Amino acid sequence: MQFIRRVAAPALLLALGFTADGSAQGAQLNYADLFQLNGKVIAKGSSTNPVGPYGVKTYRIEELTLAPGTKINVNGTTVEALTAWRVTIVGTSFQVRDLAAVISIDSTNLLPAQESTDQQEISAITLTRTLIHDGATIALSYGEERTQVPETVKLGSVR
Amino acid sequence: MRKLLILSVLLLVPSAVRAADPGSAGPLAVAVGEYTFGDTAFTPTGFPGPVEVTGRVFYPASLSGGPYPLLVFLHGRHSTCYMGTEAGGTGFLEWPCTAPRQPIPSYRGYDYVASVLASHGYIVVSIGANGINAKDNLVFDLGAQARAELIQHHLDLWSGFNTSNGGPFGGAFVGKVDLNRVGTMGHSRGGEGVVRHYLYNKSLGSPYTVTAVFPLAPVDFSRPVINNVALSVLLPYCDGDVADLQGVHFFDDARYNVAGDAAGKHTVLVMGANHNFYNTIWTPEIFAPGSVDDWNFFVSGGSADPHCGRVPGNQRLTPAQQRGTALAYMSAFFRTYVGGENFAAVLSGDAPPPPSAQTSNLFVSYHAPAAARRDVNRLLTAADLTTNTLGGSMFQTGITPYDLCGGEAPQPRHCLPTERTSRQPHTTISARSRDTRGLSQLRAGWTETTASIENDVPAGAGDVTPFLALQFRASVNFADARNASGVPQDLTVTLTDRTNHSATVRVGAVSGSLFYPPGEFVHVPKVFLNTVRIPLGAFSGIDLTDIATVRFNFDRTASGALLISDLAFAR
Numbered sequence: 001m002q003f004i005r006r007v008a009a010p011a012l013l014l015a016l017g018f019t020a021d022g023s024a025q026g027a028q029l030n031y032a033d034l035f036q037l038n039g040k041v042i043a044k045g046s047s048t049n050p051v052g053p054y055g056v057k058t059y060r061i062e063e064l065t066l067a068p069g070t071k072i073n074v075n076g077t078t079v080e081a082l083t084a085w086r087v088t089i090v091g092t093s094f095q096v097r098d099l100a101a102v103i104s105i106d107s108t109n110l111l112p113a114q115e116s117t118d119q120q121e122i123s124a125i126t127l128t129r130t131l132i133h134d135g136a137t138i139a140l141s142y143g144e145e146r147t148q149v150p151e152t153v154k155l156g157s158v159r
Numbered sequence: 160m161r162k163l164l165i166l167s168v169l170l171l172v173p174s175a176v177r178a179a180d181p182g183s184a185g186p187l188a189v190a191v192g193e194y195t196f197g198d199t200a201f202t203p204t205g206f207p208g209p210v211e212v213t214g215r216v217f218y219p220a221s222l223s224g225g226p227y228p229l230l231v232f233l234h235g236r237h238s239t240c241y242m243g244t245e246a247g248g249t250g251f252l253e254w255p256c257t258a259p260r261q262p263i264p265s266y267r268g269y270d271y272v273a274s275v276l277a278s279h280g281y282i283v284v285s286i287g288a289n290g291i292n293a294k295d296n297l298v299f300d301l302g303a304q305a306r307a308e309l310i311q312h313h314l315d316l317w318s319g320f321n322t323s324n325g326g327p328f329g330g331a332f333v334g335k336v337d338l339n340r341v342g343t344m345g346h347s348r349g350g351e352g353v354v355r356h357y358l359y360n361k362s363l364g365s366p367y368t369v370t371a372v373f374p375l376a377p378v379d380f381s382r383p384v385i386n387n388v389a390l391s392v393l394l395p396y397c398d399g400d401v402a403d404l405q406g407v408h409f410f411d412d413a414r415y416n417v418a419g420d421a422a423g424k425h426t427v428l429v430m431g432a433n434h435n436f437y438n439t440i441w442t443p444e445i446f447a448p449g450s451v452d453d454w455n456f457f458v459s460g461g462s463a464d465p466h467c468g469r470v471p472g473n474q475r476l477t478p479a480q481q482r483g484t485a486l487a488y489m490s491a492f493f494r495t496y497v498g499g500e501n502f503a504a505v506l507s508g509d510a511p512p513p514p515s516a517q518t519s520n521l522f523v524s525y526h527a528p529a530a531a532r533r534d535v536n537r538l539l540t541a542a543d544l545t546t547n548t549l550g551g552s553m554f555q556t557g558i559t560p561y562d563l564c565g566g567e568a569p570q571p572r573h574c575l576p577t578e579r580t581s582r583q584p585h586t587t588i589s590a591r592s593r594d595t596r597g598l599s600q601l602r603a604g605w606t607e608t609t610a611s612i613e614n615d616v617p618a619g620a621g622d623v624t625p626f627l628a629l630q631f632r633a634s635v636n637f638a639d640a641r642n643a644s645g646v647p648q649d650l651t652v653t654l655t656d657r658t659n660h661s662a663t664v665r666v667g668a669v670s671g672s673l674f675y676p677p678g679e680f681v682h683v684p685k686v687f688l689n690t691v692r693i694p695l696g697a698f699s700g701i702d703l704t705d706i707a708t709v710r711f712n713f714d715r716t717a718s719g720a721l722l723i724s725d726l727a728f729a730r
Contacts, residue, residue: 096250112299
């Protein structure tokens with residue numbers, strides 16, 4: 001994911017009409033584009049203790065600021081949004097599986113999750129601000145297997 | 160830019176007399192080659208990244224006997240790139256691979272089947288789909304349509320190889336590819352891919368005639384249904400990735416979906432098999448980067464399971480044994496439904512697993528084509544509990560519960576309400592079709608050996624001589640304490656003719672399907688309905704031209720509980 005953000009993201013932003021700070025100018029985005037935008041980290045944990053088969057350790061939440069009028073194609077439906085949030089679980093190794101990965105906050109499933117290039121992170125997007133709150137629990141599921149991030153969300157935890 | 164890599168090697172296959180074992184090597188010498196048009200040569204409709212057009216092909220070294228049928232294999236989702244060595248490198252997920260990372264060749268993982276089928280006169284192409292794997296979580300259907308379009312793209316290429324000189328093979332395949340005899344196999348997400356491909360090809364006017372579809376340990380996220388094409392779904396009991404065996408929906412959903420369905424349908428439940436080892440490139444001992452033993456890695460505590468885990472006495476198959484099951488049943492399936500040979504007995508379970516399967520611990524289900532079947536009771540709605548599919552009466556004595564579960568509302572969604580759904584694959588929920596129900600099953604239990612269930616066969620429907628067997632699907636309900644843990648169930652089945660002569664067969668004498676599901680951890684035990692198939696020849700001394708009743712007698716054990724579906728006479 002790091003490579004994508006450093007090299008590929010600026011090119012995508014220019015192509016889509018984004019400004020240098022990542023805000024868009026009324027663009028039409030696909031869901032995949034939201035994984036390439038720069039975001040502002042609004043919360044992150046610090047645990048280094050791996051949990052479960054993927055070595056889940058901690059989390060990071062980034063706020064993605066979109067320009068007014070930005071439309072996003074999500075699951076074949078176009079929605080308009082000003083802000084999106086990218087929720088990332090940091091672990092040891094997210095082995096690529098055939099079953100679909102689902103990230104949830106307080107048992108509400110986010111949009112589809114995607115592993116990072118190095119398979120040490122997995123991220124998903126939500127357009128629902130109310131999910132992002134202090135004390136929220138983040139979990140990763142494959143079917144009925146569920147691994148909870150050992151820390152709860154703490155907004156303002158970024159220095 | 161078109162790139163070309165061809166590696167041709169002659170594999171000398173012993174010229175042996177063709178054996179009855181469908182997985183044994185055939186008489187033809189085999190050649191292998193690869194072709195690629197580049198890592199970014201194709202972009203499926205609306206897909207967020209490019210996909211390679213790369214294939215590995217096994218084919219008869221001499222094509223003079225052609226045209227030969229074409230089989231297309233498609234791997235599933237896995238790491239796409241690696242760095243380091245094949246013995247100990249690290250996997251990555253991106254496409255194309257960033258140097259010095261190299262592609263993981265998942266498409267080479269089925270050579271063990273492709274080479275054997277080629278020796279019997281098939282052109283077998285295994286295609287790469289790393290570009291889809293790198294981005295498919297970002298599209299709603301998780302890549303099924305992209306995979307379908309990729310298969311179609313390769314078929315278009317092969318249509319070209321069949322008609323034009325040039326291309327990676329020159330004129331070698333001109334006139335040698337029979338695109339009216341095509342079979343597809345897809346593993347994991349590739350499994351839903353081949354099902355979706357069948358529908359996609361059909362939507363294009365069926366430019367290619369696909370006669371057989373084999374999903375291997377497949378996902379079924381969106382519940383596409385295919386009919387009038389032979390279907391076989393192989394499901395590994397110890398699958399630690401697609402642990403809910405959701406691919407059984409392909410079979411269940413298709414059974415009565417269209418009237419007059421002309422195609423046979425099969426499942427093969429392989430005990431002790433996991434998800435990954437069907438692909439050699441996903442087998443750590445052979446190719447380590449990105450590979451794990453999915454049961455022991457993904458299932459928390461799973462390594463302690465007495466059947467699927469690592470404890471002494473476990474029933475896990477070795478990777479080679481596991482591949483044997485795919486070789487045997489994939490070969491039997493394609494050679495029957497694409498090649499026109501007859502391995503029906505293997506596929507229906509009338510014959511035991513052939514030696515190439517390397518295990519006998521597997522179970523099959525068979526749903527015959529409509530014209531080869533007379534349904535006694537489909538057990539789909541509550542009305543079927545009193546009046547069966549033939550219009551005869553159905554009644555019970557001493558059975559409780561006696562209800563249907565798992566099918567359409569108002570049936571309860573799951574048959575084992577307190578068990579996780581991965582333990583009841585027939586009703587597991589599909590990620591992209593969450594409201595679609597599963598298999599309707601009769602939930603039946605007994606505590607007296609006088610308990611019975613009887614279906615009457617109306618006059619005029621009692622001539623069963625066109626059929627070979629009476630069959631039904633059943634599973635021991637492990638969640639019901641009336642079944643003794645670890646002990647197989649049993650019952651007898653009585654056919655009575657209209658002159659009141661009866662014959663009775665003990666199920667346990669002809670079928671192992673009533674085994675007690677093994678395992679203790681997380682996703683096991685599982686209920687899985689396998690076919691009990693009783694040869695009609697076993698019912699002696701009765702008039703098979705005029706059968707009046709079919710009765711299940713729960714007289715072999717003091718108590719028990721089963722899930723039952725699909726009672727029929729069948730060829």
